[in-house]
Amino acid sequence: MMGRRYFQGKNSLFLTIGAGVLITLLVVFIITPILGLFFRITFEQFLASLSDLVVWNALILSLVTASISTLVIILVGTPVAWINARHQYPGREIVDTLIDLPLVLPPTVAGLALLLAFGRMGLIGSIFYDYGISIAFTTLAVIIAQIFVSIPFYIRQARASFEQLDPMYEHAAKSLGSPAVPTFFTVILPLVKAGLIGGAIMSFARALGEFGATIMFAGNFQGRTQTMPLAIYTAMQGDLTAAITLSVILIIISFLIIALVKFKLRGYTER
Amino acid sequence: MKFSWIIPVTAVFLAAILLTGCTGNQAEPGKTELTVFAAASLTGALTDMAETYETSHPGIHVVLNFDGSQALRTQIEQGAYADVFLSANTKHLYALRDQGLMENSSIGLFAKNKLAVITPASNPGNMTTLADLARPGTRLVIGTKDVPVGDYARQILKKMGNDSTYGPSYTASVLANVISEETTVTGVVTKVQIGEADAGIVYESDITPENRDRFLVITIPDQYNVIAEYPAGIAGSSAHKDEAAGFLAYLKGEQGRAILAKYGFALP
Numbered sequence: 246m247m248g249r250r251y252f253q254g255k256n257s258l259f260l261t262i263g264a265g266v267l268i269t270l271l272v273v274f275i276i277t278p279i280l281g282l283f284f285r286i287t288f289e290q291f292l293a294s295l296s297d298l299v300v301w302n303a304l305i306l307s308l309v310t311a312s313i314s315t316l317v318i319i320l321v322g323t324p325v326a327w328i329n330a331r332h333q334y335p336g337r338e339i340v341d342t343l344i345d346l347p348l349v350l351p352p353t354v355a356g357l358a359l360l361l362a363f364g365r366m367g368l369i370g371s372i373f374y375d376y377g378i379s380i381a382f383t384t385l386a387v388i389i390a391q392i393f394v395s396i397p398f399y400i401r402q403a404r405a406s407f408e409q410l411d412p413m414y415e416h417a418a419k420s421l422g423s424p425a426v427p428t429f430f431t432v433i434l435p436l437v438k439a440g441l442i443g444g445a446i447m448s449f450a451r452a453l454g455e456f457g458a459t460i461m462f463a464g465n466f467q468g469r470t471q472t473m474p475l476a477i478y479t480a481m482q483g484d485l486t487a488a489i490t491l492s493v494i495l496i497i498i499s500f501l502i503i504a505l506v507k508f509k510l511r512g513y514t515e516r
Numbered sequence: 517m518k519f520s521w522i523i524p525v526t527a528v529f530l531a532a533i534l535l536t537g538c539t540g541n542q543a544e545p546g547k548t549e550l551t552v553f554a555a556a557s558l559t560g561a562l563t564d565m566a567e568t569y570e571t572s573h574p575g576i577h578v579v580l581n582f583d584g585s586q587a588l589r590t591q592i593e594q595g596a597y598a599d600v601f602l603s604a605n606t607k608h609l610y611a612l613r614d615q616g617l618m619e620n621s622s623i624g625l626f627a628k629n630k631l632a633v634i635t636p637a638s639n640p641g642n643m644t645t646l647a648d649l650a651r652p653g654t655r656l657v658i659g660t661k662d663v664p665v666g667d668y669a670r671q672i673l674k675k676m677g678n679d680s681t682y683g684p685s686y687t688a689s690v691l692a693n694v695i696s697e698e699t700t701v702t703g704v705v706t707k708v709q710i711g712e713a714d715a716g717i718v719y720e721s722d723i724t725p726e727n728r729d730r731f732l733v734i735t736i737p738d739q740y741n742v743i744a745e746y747p748a749g750i751a752g753s754s755a756h757k758d759e760a761a762g763f764l765a766y767l768k769g770e771q772g773r774a775i776l777a778k779y780g781f782a783l784p
Contacts, residue, residue: 365640366711381712382655382695464696464707465660482586482699483662 294490303476314391326403356461386463391452406440555604556700604664623749641714650689721780
């Protein structure tokens with residue numbers, strides 16, 4: 246039935262089989278490694294590892310830092326995305342390109358760059374250090390690294406959502422006498438909510454998985470800068486069971502977040 | 517159907533990628549590729565040695581993989597291919613031996629090392645003695661408990677804590693100053709070198725003639741220091757055991773010892 250609807254003509258059978266094979270291969274390719282993790286430990290081992298302080302320290306640190314990063318990204322990224330979507334100003338293209346730069350930068354390069362900027366010998370970090378403030382190797386550094394690598398995901402999505410919105414809505418509100426800022430919050434934001442939440446989730450997921458920039462810039466210290474990915478990397482070199490437990494927890498959390506958001510988004514778009 | 521060309525074209529691409537992927541990893545014609553897994557602290561010495569070895573053995577191409585010994589051990593346990601494994605402590609190599617993953621008869625010590633405390637040349641933390649490591653606010657970098665250099669550092673701090681000169685609170689005070697635990701000794705050296713750490717606990721062999729002026733060194737007296745023992749062995753799955761044995765003979769022979777000594781290793 247699907248075939249008849251989407252692929253009409255004499256090649257429809259061939260294409261339907263081809264599409265089926267392709268989708269099956271892709272699903273197997275993604276599912277197999279994940280199942281590999283789940284099959285490698287018993288439930289008892291999983292529960293035993295849960296009592297390990299490393300696991301809880303990393304889990305709490307990851308969730309707290311990724312949440313703060315995402316909040317900052319939304320607060321800073323939303324106005325920037327709106328301005329870049331609706332207003333032309335000199336250098337806008339350059340700003341847009343720079344915002345995308347962390348996407349193509351290898352995370353280790355980002356981490357080294359952050360260290361050389363915010364480290365106590367760095368460009369900006371040395372000024373803070375003179376006032377007794379250290380940034381590198383603190384929880385703040387974890388958050389800075391996460392914001393740096395994941396902010397493009399939000400701004401790209403937010404800008405696209407704003408651009409897709411018909412300017413008619415703003416014009417109508419304006420002609421009815423509504424000032425710009427209230428219009429933004431009461432008219433525009435509700436219309437692009439789904440897109441913004443989608444972008445925020447992408448950023449949150451990227452922040453949760455951040456490894457390279459964090460280990461370079463924030464270091465690796467349990468309870469302070471050792472997020473889940475760092476804990477997994479460190480544990481893998483000593484206690485593989487703990488590494489697998491951490492991975493399984495991370496997968497479950499990521500999956501729950503995606504599922505929750507998809508469910509919520511469906512509510513928004515249908516309303 | 518307009519897009520029916522997509523599948524054949526994709527198939528050709530996939531076939532091409534698979535073919536090059538499966539055959540593209542060949543060594544230079546006529547050369548035997550010898551894969552050496554070596555502890556990160558051997559980076560300078562082994563890079564040097566691989567070069568001189570290839571010059572004197574034109575049929576061999578040495579491929580080096582440096583990482584923390586614990587990481588290399590995990591890689592071998594998980595099926596990574598290695599011909600030779602050079603570890604910075606006996607623990608990780610013997611663990612592989614006990615799992616039947618090494619050629620038992622090939623295992624032997626080839627180098628020794630000691631530990632030292634280094635600070636950046638500018639000495640931002642104003643460190644002059646080992647007691648300063650316990651001063652609150654000191655930014656110290658050491659290895660994780662699994663990487664040999666971190667394990668040795670903890671042994672030393674424990675020994676010092678057991679000595680009345682430093683007192684029992686010393687160990688905990690020093691460990692409270694750790695800002696990062698690195699998975700390789702090279703990670704520790706780098707953090708000190710760029711001035712982000714006040715001090716790091718590394719091997720004496722990490723202080724080389726080339727970087728000597730970038731650091732201040734606080735020596736750890738022998739009564740607290742540990743002797744790091746470096747064992748080498750041929751991996752059980754090696755397909756080039758004769759060539760691997762030849763490389764180990766070179767490592768333990770006159771030329772190998774000269775290079776190790778040049779990089780600050782003590783010899784067994």
